[in-house]
Amino acid sequence: MNFDALFGDLAQHTVDGLSKGAIYALVALGYTLVYGVLRLINFAHSEIFMVGTFAILGTWSLLGVADNPPIGMAIVYLLIGLVVGALASGATALTVERVAYRRLRRMNAPPLIFLITAIGLSLVLVEIFALWMAGFFSGRGFTENRLVIGIPPLLKQETVLSVAGADITNVQIIMVASALLMLYGLDQFINRTRYGRGVRAVAQSPDTAALMGVHQDRVIMLVFVLGGLMAGAAALLWNMRYGITKFDIGFVVGLKAFTAAVLGGIGNLRGALLGGLLLGVIEVYAATLTRSTWEDVAAFVVLVVVLIFRPTGLLGESLGKARA
Template sequence: MTEQFNNLIAQFWPTTVDGVVKGAIYALIALGYTMVYGVLRLINFAHSEIFMTGSIGALVVVTTLVAPTAGPVTGLGLVGLLLLMAVVSMAASGGMAVLLEQIAYRPLRKHGSSRLAALISAIGASLFLMEFFALVVIPWLFDRGGQGRNQIAMARFLEREEVFTIFGASVSNNDLLILAAALLMMFLLDQLVNRTKIGRGIRATAMDPQTAVLMGVNIDRIVRITFLVGGAMAGIAGMLFLLKYENTRYNIGFILGIKAFTAAVLGGIGNIRGALVGGFVLGLVENYGGAFFGGQWLNVVAFVVLVLVLMFRPTGILGESIQQARA
């Protein structure tokens, strides 16, 4: 136990830096879970595949525009490439999320089906998308010869360089880019929900759908926008994940999706700012647990956190729903 504690102390700052960056990705994915739950009271378990779609979209841009032996991209070319990756990943994930809502959830909602039916539909959609990408989309996009289940590596176009250190822990340009992009998207989403007409519609629908309809809110439009925005956040997360780990695969969202759901529950499911807090907390706790117990325990730590939160504080850290959020 003493050796494990000393190991944690020795790795504390590098573990913290990596945990914050990882937590930013968790938080972006968690936003989709918490927005859909806040509006529909539905856990969209297919959201993990929405995240995977974003990573594939970003990878398509890189493989199309950057040759494997081209080396680092710099200057305006790098800025343009990153922006294009962001746009494509957001469009791919957002479009897939809207399509998912249209096909898997809206018919059930129109017929007044139970939440259990919607949950089963979500699980079925998740499994379908995983296998569809593995057997059709990935082989077609990347000419894998039917080996779409293998990891697909990304050509490194961004040279990782140390920008500064924190108590000996290196902070690279890649870490700063991921964190800055994540924080910007979180800020923009917070402003959208709390400062715009669309945001008022989302909060009104989450609070009382029947009254919102009487006040002129188009519920179908709001639900569609909610899936679109949540999907776009997952798309950006997919792009940032690709920048950090430089590979993706058909089931990359499975474990990450559960962890992001854990982050949403930890912060307070249905609470946008809670999802952000939960993502960063989970990233740090998971990394600290991995440094203490060993890297093979990373996933165990995350799932233990989920169980403990559900047992002792099921409402999460902030514990308020989306309609109660205020700027």
């Protein structure tokens, strides 16, 4: 246990953790939305995120992005990346719903079956990328590529702010700010719009909602698309911060994001944000304490502890009960 390393630089680790947690939070929103409405863990959500990272990478290399372009161009590229990532992830999410879940929903199959199809589809997506698409998006044609692929850095990561001994980089500010912004938008959408009311209605009671004229399939599609959009945004942040992607990056991020969703209270949008940021911080602390060896265990330990002592998560499960 390396306490000196942790407490000597606590503020810095907290900042690193928060920015890491921003990605978890955005991916966690997808789990939470789907779970809130369907009571179903969308195991393939991690791959929806992975597709986003590759789509953004592909677009950037198509546009011929060079390392560290002038700031104006960088912003344009980032916005294009956001749109492309959101579209690609949203479309993948829709496909997942259509292929893996719709037929099973008609059959009212037990959750186990949903989970297995989701795992199967997630394997298929991962392999499609490993065998063909990863090569394609990195500009080598449809060849097998199971290696880490680098992404051109758009924004030079530099310290712009120093608070309490912590150096905060521009990318970290963008990450946390955009996670907050996305959550705010989503929260408003669910709580204030007509479509959001439909989502909440189906979450509360699918049968009653259907009898009141809510088109269930449309609501479910909407929920998957929203989750996909958030995952696409997370993919952009990932590309900016880490500058690499790989065919199997989805798995670990997905697992952590799911943990974050449970930690905050699955089905609860604000909970997903809280859980994500908290988990990011916990993880960075654990990594510092143990020199990275136990970083991945920390998330699971947190998950088990939360489920034992507060199975509804920190903020409680409540997509259906959200304020009208």
